[in-house]
Amino acid sequence: MHExxxxxxxxxxxxEAVLAVVDAAGTPQPAVPITVEQTRHAFVFGNIGxxxxxxxxxxxxxxxxxxxxxRYAEVFNTAxxxxxxxxxxxxxxxxxxxxxxxxxxxxxDRGIALKGHPLVWHTVQPDWLLGLPLDEVxxxxxSRIRREVADFAGLVDTWDAINEVVIMPVFDNGDNAITxxxxxxxxxxxxxxAFEEARATNPEARLLLNDFDLSSDYEHLVEExxxxxxxxDALGLQTHMHQGxxxxxxxxxTVDRFARFGLPIHMTESSLVSGELMPAEIEDLNDHQxxxxxxxxxxEARQAxxxxxxxxxxxxxxxxxxxxxxxxxxxxxxxxxxxGLVRADGSPKPSYDALRRLVRxxxxxxxxxxxxxxxxxxxxxxxxxxxxxxxAGTTTxxxxxxxxxxxALTVPAA
Numbered sequence: 001m002h003e004x005x006x007x008x009x010x011x012x013x014x015x016e017a018v019l020a021v022v023d024a025a026g027t028p029q030p031a032v033p034i035t036v037e038q039t040r041h042a043f044v045f046g047n048i049g050x051x052x053x054x055x056x057x058x059x060x061x062x063x064x065x066x067x068x069x070x071r072y073a074e075v076f077n078t079a080x081x082x083x084x085x086x087x088x089x090x091x092x093x094x095x096x097x098x099x100x101x102x103x104x105x106x107x108x109d110r111g112i113a114l115k116g117h118p119l120v121w122h123t124v125q126p127d128w129l130l131g132l133p134l135d136e137v138x139x140x141x142x143s144r145i146r147r148e149v150a151d152f153a154g155l156v157d158t159w160d161a162i163n164e165v166v167i168m169p170v171f172d173n174g175d176n177a178i179t180x181x182x183x184x185x186x187x188x189x190x191x192x193x194a195f196e197e198a199r200a201t202n203p204e205a206r207l208l209l210n211d212f213d214l215s216s217d218y219e220h221l222v223e224e225x226x227x228x229x230x231x232x233d234a235l236g237l238q239t240h241m242h243q244g245x246x247x248x249x250x251x252x253x254t255v256d257r258f259a260r261f262g263l264p265i266h267m268t269e270s271s272l273v274s275g276e277l278m279p280a281e282i283e284d285l286n287d288h289q290x291x292x293x294x295x296x297x298x299x300e301a302r303q304a305x306x307x308x309x310x311x312x313x314x315x316x317x318x319x320x321x322x323x324x325x326x327x328x329x330x331x332x333x334x335x336x337x338x339x340g341l342v343r344a345d346g347s348p349k350p351s352y353d354a355l356r357r358l359v360r361x362x363x364x365x366x367x368x369x370x371x372x373x374x375x376x377x378x379x380x381x382x383x384x385x386x387x388x389x390x391x392a393g394t395t396t397x398x399x400x401x402x403x404x405x406x407x408a409l410t411v412p413a414a
Contacts, residue, residue, distance in 0.1 A: 012318035013043065013363075015384040015400025021376045021391065021409045028376025029411050035390040038365040041077055042384040042401070043315060044266070044322030045359055046115065049079030049107060051329060056106030057099050063331045067346055069110075072328050075341075075356050078113045080268075080324055081156065083148055084124035092128045097151050104155040114156040115324070117268075118163035118210065119145045120194045122171050122178040129177035134184055137177045142197050149201040158206040160236060160268065162194035166213040166221055173284075187221060188228050195230055210236030210268050214254055222261055234321065235261065236268035242278040242285050242337055245306040248313040259319035266322040267314060274303035274349055275338040285335060295330060295338035295349065304350035307341075311358055325355075 019036075021029045052069055054061035072079075081100055082088070089095040104114050120141060129137055149159065168190065169182040182190050195207050209225065209232050211218050225232065235258050239246070246254075255265055274295040278288045314320045327333045330340035341352035365382045372378050380387070382400055389396045391409050398407050 013383050016381040016404045017400055018406045019378050019389055019409055021372050023411050030372050030374045030376050032372045033369055034378055035367055035369050036380050037367040038387050040386040044078045045076050046078035046324035047076045047328050048326055050082050053103040056103040073110050075359050079107045080115045080117050083116045086124040086126045089126055115158040116156045118160040120162040122168045122176050125176040125178055134181050137181050145197040146201045149198045153202045160210040161198050161207040162191055163210050166211055166217050188224050191225050192230050206233040208234045208236040212238035232263055234264040234266045236266045238269040239267055240271045242273050243280050244277050252313055255317050264321035265319045268324050269326045271326040271339040272303050272306045273337055273339055274299040293336050293338055300349045304354040307351040308354045
């Protein structure tokens with residue numbers, strides 16, 4: 001039996017299997033040693049992969065180093081790649097497909113799955129959309145969805161299909177061509193466009209509705225979308241906590257409000273500060289502009305404690321399927337905030353060590369030798385995911401999932 005340190009209420013995270021060892025004739029084999037180890041979590045421990053695009057393409061980069069990449073791979077099994085239209089295709093007809101595909105392959109070669117963010121958003125839009133008729137904007141947006149989903153099928157099969165729709169029709173912080181389209185068409189039709197175009201292009205893709213507005217407005221929008229017959233694969237909840245950790249009670253109550261829809265919950269953008277907190281009176285985090293925002297020893301200790309609490313509580317909620325942290329390093333972090341788990345100089349903060357202990361120690365089965373009982377069986381339990389059993393030089397992969405299973409292993413003939 002694997003001794004873990006599971007989070008509260010984590011029974012939904014655990015799986016069990018019985019390995020039954022027999023000889024070629026099918027006779028059970030007692031007292032046979034088997035080495036079992038975990039190879040991958042089923043739970044999505046994600047982070048942004050923005051910092052490694054240059055490294056994956058052989059471009060000089062003093063942020064996304066090989067050392068940082070190794071730290072990344074020790075904790076995270078899923079990377080979010082940036083598909084902000086205005087940066088992905090700043091010049092019409094010249095998308096950054098080749099570089100992003102190289103980055104996607106680079107991550108996949110390291111056993112890290114991919115998610116794309118986002119296909120539709122009113123912010124970071126290409127300037128060349130401005131002034132075009134709404135029908136043309138819609139045609140180009142639909143084409144952009146189909147192009148990216150098709151070009152990355154098999155590499156990126158999870159997408160934030162549309163981002164921050166609650167505010168989309170009323171956004172007034174700068175000109176863009178998508179807000180007028182959303183105002184004219186409506187929120188639900190915009191969501192339908194994103195999901196139907198993406199799903200028609202790649203029926204195997206997992207598509208999320210994602211938002212930072214976790215008020216009742218978002219709940220009502222989800223209700224409208226489901227009533228309209230639009231199929232959502234998961235709900236994305238952003239939780240940037242630059243003004244301080246919300247606490248377990250608030251976080252879990254928020255998840256509960258959205259879990260009522262019966263959809264998997266993805267915590268898509270989580271961040272916690274390891275320095276001075278942003279003033280509480282600021283409503284839009286983008287309005288906090290400071291020349292320097294350093295990490296501090298006191299802040300790092302606080303961040304480590306909050307990371308531990310944040311992950312334990314959310315991994316313990318059966319509706320939560322994924323947590324994506326928004327930054328591995330302070331170098332180039334969003335808004336210049338010290339939200340990374342690694343300092344700008346590449347050294348790990350206490351928060352990195354705290355998260356690694358959970359993901360790779362408390363919730364992970366290292367190579368463990370077990371011995372079959374009198375019936376030739378050994379029982380394995382642990383956090384759901386992929387495992388490997390080694391017996392007499394032969395390795396057999398298996399999965400711990402929601403259903404207990406029995407796996408037969410044959411002792412090779414002498």
